[in-house]
Amino acid sequence: MDTHDVMLPQPANRRFAQHRVPLRVRVWNETFGYLLLVPALAIILGLNLYPTAYGIFTSFTDQSLLDPNHYQLIGLANYLKLFSDPIFQLSFAHSLELTISAVALQVFFGLILAHLLIQRVPGIQVFRSLAMVTWVLPIIAAVVIFRFFTLPNYGFFNLILTRIGLGQWSRNWFGDENFAFLMILVMHLWRNIPFYAIAFMAAMQAIPQDLYEAARIDGATRWHRLMFITLPNLRYIILVMVVLHITFTFNNFDFVYLATGGGPVTATEVLPTYIYKQAWSGYALGYASAGGVLMLIVLVILVTICRRVIGGYEAE
Amino acid sequence: MKLTHRLIVYTGLALFYLFLLGPMAWLVLSSLRTSDSIQSGRILPAISELTFYNYIEAFKLNNFLQLVTNSVFIATSVMFIVVFFGSLGAYGLSRFPLKGKQVLMLAALLPQFFPYVLVLVPFYVLMSNLGLVDTHFGLILTHTSITLPFALWMLTGYFNAIPRELDQAAAIDGCSKLAILFRILYPIALPGLVVAGFFAFVVSWGDYLFVSILSQSNATQTLPLGLQSFLQSLQVKWGLITAGTVIAIVPTILFFAVVQRRLVAGLTAGAVKS
Numbered sequence: 001m002d003t004h005d006v007m008l009p010q011p012a013n014r015r016f017a018q019h020r021v022p023l024r025v026r027v028w029n030e031t032f033g034y035l036l037l038v039p040a041l042a043i044i045l046g047l048n049l050y051p052t053a054y055g056i057f058t059s060f061t062d063q064s065l066l067d068p069n070h071y072q073l074i075g076l077a078n079y080l081k082l083f084s085d086p087i088f089q090l091s092f093a094h095s096l097e098l099t100i101s102a103v104a105l106q107v108f109f110g111l112i113l114a115h116l117l118i119q120r121v122p123g124i125q126v127f128r129s130l131a132m133v134t135w136v137l138p139i140i141a142a143v144v145i146f147r148f149f150t151l152p153n154y155g156f157f158n159l160i161l162t163r164i165g166l167g168q169w170s171r172n173w174f175g176d177e178n179f180a181f182l183m184i185l186v187m188h189l190w191r192n193i194p195f196y197a198i199a200f201m202a203a204m205q206a207i208p209q210d211l212y213e214a215a216r217i218d219g220a221t222r223w224h225r226l227m228f229i230t231l232p233n234l235r236y237i238i239l240v241m242v243v244l245h246i247t248f249t250f251n252n253f254d255f256v257y258l259a260t261g262g263g264p265v266t267a268t269e270v271l272p273t274y275i276y277k278q279a280w281s282g283y284a285l286g287y288a289s290a291g292g293v294l295m296l297i298v299l300v301i302l303v304t305i306c307r308r309v310i311g312g313y314e315a316e
Numbered sequence: 317m318k319l320t321h322r323l324i325v326y327t328g329l330a331l332f333y334l335f336l337l338g339p340m341a342w343l344v345l346s347s348l349r350t351s352d353s354i355q356s357g358r359i360l361p362a363i364s365e366l367t368f369y370n371y372i373e374a375f376k377l378n379n380f381l382q383l384v385t386n387s388v389f390i391a392t393s394v395m396f397i398v399v400f401f402g403s404l405g406a407y408g409l410s411r412f413p414l415k416g417k418q419v420l421m422l423a424a425l426l427p428q429f430f431p432y433v434l435v436l437v438p439f440y441v442l443m444s445n446l447g448l449v450d451t452h453f454g455l456i457l458t459h460t461s462i463t464l465p466f467a468l469w470m471l472t473g474y475f476n477a478i479p480r481e482l483d484q485a486a487a488i489d490g491c492s493k494l495a496i497l498f499r500i501l502y503p504i505a506l507p508g509l510v511v512a513g514f515f516a517f518v519v520s521w522g523d524y525l526f527v528s529i530l531s532q533s534n535a536t537q538t539l540p541l542g543l544q545s546f547l548q549s550l551q552v553k554w555g556l557i558t559a560g561t562v563i564a565i566v567p568t569i570l571f572f573a574v575v576q577r578r579l580v581a582g583l584t585a586g587a588v589k590s
Contacts, residue, residue, distance in 0.1 A: 026413075032493060033412025040405035040468050041424060047461035048427030051438035058437065068441060113332050119325045127329055129576050134336055136572045137565055138522030140540040144547065144561040148346065148554060149339040154355050156342045163359075194336065198579075251431045254524045258544060275433040280529075285437050292434025299429065 059289035066283050078290035088291065090266055091274040094181070095295075098270060099249045099302070102188040103242055109189065110196025110241070111234075117201045128201070131194040139191075139254040146187050147174055147259065177267045180260050184268050187255055192248075196241050203237040204230065239310040246302050250295070271295050347371070347558035354554055370559035377556070379534045383542040384563070390452060390538060391520040394459040398516035399509050401460075402467030407497045409468070410475035411483065421469065428465045432525055440529050450532040458530060459520035467512040474508035475501060507578040514575045518568055539564040 021029070059078055063071035082088050117128055134142070150157045150173040158170035173179050211229050220228070253272035256262060262269035262277070271291065279288035346354050348366045374380055405424075409417060427435075439458070440449070448454030482504070483496045491499065502509065524540040531537050543564060546557050572579070 030413055030415075033408040033414045036408030036412070037405045037414075037420065039401045040464055041420070043401065043457070043461050044424050044427060044464050044468070047439070047442070047457065048430065048435065048465075049423070051435045051442060052427065052430050054438035054441075055434045065437075109332075112328070116325055116328045116332070119321075121322050121325050127333065130333070130337070132576065132579060133569060133572060134340075136518050136568045138524075138540050138568070140522070140524055140543045141561050141565050144543060144557060145339045145343045147547075148558060149342055151554070154357050156338075156359065159357065159359055190336065190339070193332075247429050251433075253433060258524065258547075272431065272433045275431075276436070279433070279437050289434060289437060292431050295431040296434060299431065303429075 055289045056293055058286055059293045061286045063285040063289075064283045065279065065285055068285065071286065074286070078287050079294070081287065082290055082294065087266060087269065087274060091269045091271050092298075094269060095250060095271040096298075098181070098185060098188070099246055102185055102192075102249050103245050105185075105189055106192050106196050106245060107238060107242065109193045110200055113193060113197035114200035114204060117197060118204050128198070131198050133194075134191050135195045137191075140258055142187055142191055143255065143258045146183065146190070150174060150183065174260055175264055177264050180264060180267045184256055184259060187259065188249060188252075192245060196245075199237055199241055200234060203234050207233045235310060239306065242306050242310065243303050246306065247299060250299055250302065343558050344562055346554065347562045349555065351553060351555045370555040371563070374556050374559045374563065377546075377560075379537070380542065380560070382534055383537055383539050386452070386536060387521060387538040387564075388567070390455050390459065391517045393452075393456045394463065394520040395513040395517040397456065397460050398463050398467045399513045402464055402471050402512055403497065403502070403505075403509060405468045406471035406475050407501065409472045411480070411496075421472065424468050425465050427462075432462075436525070436529060439526075443530060449530055450536050452536055454530055455527060455536060455538075458526045459516070459523060462523075462526070463516040463519050466515060470512055470515075471505065471508055474505045478504050510575050511578050514571055514579070517571060521568060 060073055060075060061071040062074050062077075113131075117124065117131070137145075149155050152158060152170070152172040152175075157173070161167060161170045171179070173183050207230065212225055215225050215229060251272060253276060256268050256270050256273050257276065260268045262273045272295075275288045275291040275295070278284050278291065282288075345361075347370055348368070349361050350365070350367060350369060353361050353365045408414065409421060414420065443449050443454050443458070446454075448457065478501060482500055483491075486496050486500050487493075521538075522540060523538075524544065527536075527538050527541050531541060539560075543557070543560055546553075546560055
């Protein structure tokens, strides 16, 4: 091989160095690349983009699950009806409240836990490896765990409250109109805080130590170091986690549906559960789709605001 | 100074992990108690009260074994299909001069952000037109479509980080294009493949929403649906419900134990790359 290369005439050698591959080979190369992508793109686009486009179309019709093949275009009627639907408005408010409070608290506690996990104390590796265990469980398992933990008469939480003399506080936490929403929030925190913490921890470890050394020499306090070194360096990962979890929380159906079904009454009703019920119990496919489209729009707005506020992209 | 520092760190960690692991420990403990023992109102049972009775009973429930089999079959299939097609696509995106690469990647990732409830109705219609409602294949296809975007994105990042000199060397040695993927990239990107597979497995294993729409008989129901119906129908039999839940948790935890070191690097790889 080597000797053959050396013996090649000069011009051919130069052409080789310039990566002038014959056209036929180049076309085949590119075609092959596209071919590799065909199965994945067919599945992703065929099963996601097409239904989404069709869902947007459905939102302008009066399609019903009872007779899905006969429907009429009714323009924006579904949207107008949504705006005057009090339960839709309530679900909308709940969804926003849940998403914003969950994500804000997750970032806050995620940072604290990450800060604890980067400390080099004996046994820290055990804590690190256990951290994300709540994240991998099926959501139904998280729901069973929390409903069981807070059962009225023999759930651990209520038993402890009674033991320490706060028996009047013990209650059916998921069945109480004032606390059910809080329980949904707590489950979101429980599942996702460790994911934030581990991601933040990885990013913190990547911050060069001499930045901290220099700051210390300049007399920066712990607070200053946090505000002017740690947080700015975490901007990008914070943005990624926030966008990911706004989407997850805002779109999440399982937690509410499985834990409370939106109840008691409508105390925990959120957009995904309300829309689901409109489609599958109310048979109003067009109406439900309009709700879904509004969710998509709100989501885009939320994500855009986050990018503006945190602005990690520009910093990179 | 050092001692107080450690004390503060351990106290903080103890608070967090009590919150994270406490409820899980209570579930596992209760699954080993009889319903009488659970309802006695005592927090800690006597050692002699512990029993595997609930686990034995759970497997005797008419369709429990079927639920486990369905879950294992569907999640495992999804895992392999996602890793296979995901790595093929990622290989294309990473190693071939494709026009509109950015657009393709964005189009592939975008669906990840759509509200599932919007997709659900047309999805059901599509599946019923294809005759895939209430079939294993329909569920596998569905779960593949929702987990593939992430796998494609992540594996592209992984492959991009592998030096091209390796495949060029292999090509000179006469390795075909596909052989480069399977013989050269697969072994090096193994941790990434495992994380992509793990993610697909966990999502499929835990999915409730799509299964609730597409599964209409015991033949295709998975564990999350089964647990949900236990929750509704076995109201007081918490012993059985907790045991069933522990059984549903164990596979994901075992799998997690294997991949845990690489999980975060993998999950954030796509993010960090872009």
